[in-house]
Amino acid sequence: MSQSAMSVGCPHCGTASAVELATTDGAEHANQERLKGRRVDCQHCGDDFSFYYY
Ligand SMILES: [Zn+2]
Numbered sequence: 001m002s003q004s005a006m007s008v009g010c011p012h013c014g015t016a017s018a019v020e021l022a023t024t025d026g027a028e029h030a031n032q033e034r035l036k037g038r039r040v041d042c043q044h045c046g047d048d049f050s051f052y053y054y
Pocket residue numbers: 010011012013014015042043044045046047
């Protein structure tokens with residue numbers, strides 16, 4: 001199982017937070033762009049923001 005992580009800069013303080021991008025488990029929608037969102041809690045300033053990715 002491969003799980004990728006990205007570093008996302010906090011829009012509030014700019015500190016990079018690690019975000020785990022969960023892979024979809026088999027269900028693929030070929031003709032549908034699915035925008036996934038992750039809730040990110042900044043470990044520096046405590047701000048939480050949503051990070052969206054494809
Ligand atoms: Zn922050």
